[in-house]
Amino acid sequence: MTSTARVALITGASQGIGEGLVAGYRKLGYAVVANSRTIAASDDPMVLPVPGDVAQAGVGRRIVNEAVEHFGRIDTVINNAGIFIAKPFTDYTDDDYDATTGVNLRGFFEISRAATAQMLEQGSGGHLVTISTTLVEHASSAVPSALASLTKGGLNAATRALAIEYAARGIRSNAVALGIIRTPMHAPSEYAALAALHPVGHVGEVSDVVDAVLYLENAPFVTGEILHVDGGQSAGH
Template sequence: MEAREGARRAGVVMAENSAADGESPVAIVTGAASGVGFATVGRFRARGTRVVAVDRDADAVALFSDDAGVAVVVGDVAEPGTADRAVAAAVDGFGRLDVLVNNAARFLLKPLVDTSLDEWDGLVATNVRGLFLFARAALPAMTAGGGGSIVNVSSISGLVGLANQVAYGATKGAIVAFSKALAIEVAGAGVRVNVVAPGTVDTPFVRVPLRALPDPDATMRAIAATHPLQRIAQPREIADAILYLASPEASFITGTVLPVDGGYTAQ
């Protein structure tokens, strides 16, 4: 009852008996209602990990309502209160915090000279400020529990130069630099920090911006052809990489960037 009341005060929606699985690990996943985030929640739950699913879409509440091992926090990752509520959901609701997956992001496909200040600020707020807020909020709970794992989702756009992605690529490159520095800073506290850098993934995140083009399907086929494996990734393939880096199987890995890109960055 105390755990549920703490979660209620934090503004968190939880299913009944959410602490029934006792001492199983607890992860926070941002951008959890679709694409890679949704697949990541599913993979964690398949492993028995309890999840705090964070998304700005209020429909996420209904999406996870049947799973007692998922608490939902609705909010913008760029707002400090969202990170605080998510950590409270993990600690007060589930009793611990072991993993943070910073996945929430915005995308922009536009030449730099056509990019507005509002678009730039929006990308930085979600993709970089959100990362900072959630890592800062999560670290005390992780270190109090003896350690943990942070997995930040970047992109091939943060590793190589891509036209019309200057603003987006800048935020994704910032994730790489942030993660490497943080990995060194918190290694002594038993917290590992790593990055997954996906190639193109078949999600609404990618498909929605393409709708404005004359032939979205042809564009998607052309994008697939730029990857040596001649296809784009499915969300679960990225989720599996996240799951690995978050797991004990990756216990000696920190400060690394794992491209999951069908060979794109090997060219």
């Protein structure tokens, strides 16, 4: 199957933010390639589920290849899959390190590299979006998360580097730095305490993230941006 529609590839697409992004891009009229380690079949012929663990070598390239084989192109990549482990630095294990760097770094690297090459071949530009965390720039003693800073901080830097490297080729690169968002990764009992991290006094919703990403999608003059969707957390306390 090939499609004349624009095509978005979204990782971590089975639930939470990723699931919301799939719906958001479909409303824009995009075909969507939806990836996660386990992803359900879709009744929508314009949604291609592609299972795979992006932390594993070669999986990112395979996902991109399947996307191009099925839809014929890739226009947008949303690097949404990520691992966040909050614990004191000296309590991190080698397994924590391998899991976090595998998904956050290898997943981003392999998919973005392969997709960018495809965008360049198409010659019609493209868009890379990475989901990050505001804790990279505004650390909190209440949420010790050095591994997130190590990986997502690097991705913020790569976001800007790619924006400049490919600006003249029509490929934009942006990131969305999040506060706490109401998703299945948090127990409902945690939200009262987590809300206190944000000056607005509440956590964010998946729709807040989707709106931010779709704003970037429809903002051709914006590239190299780290857009904070964090209830004011990045501004201060």
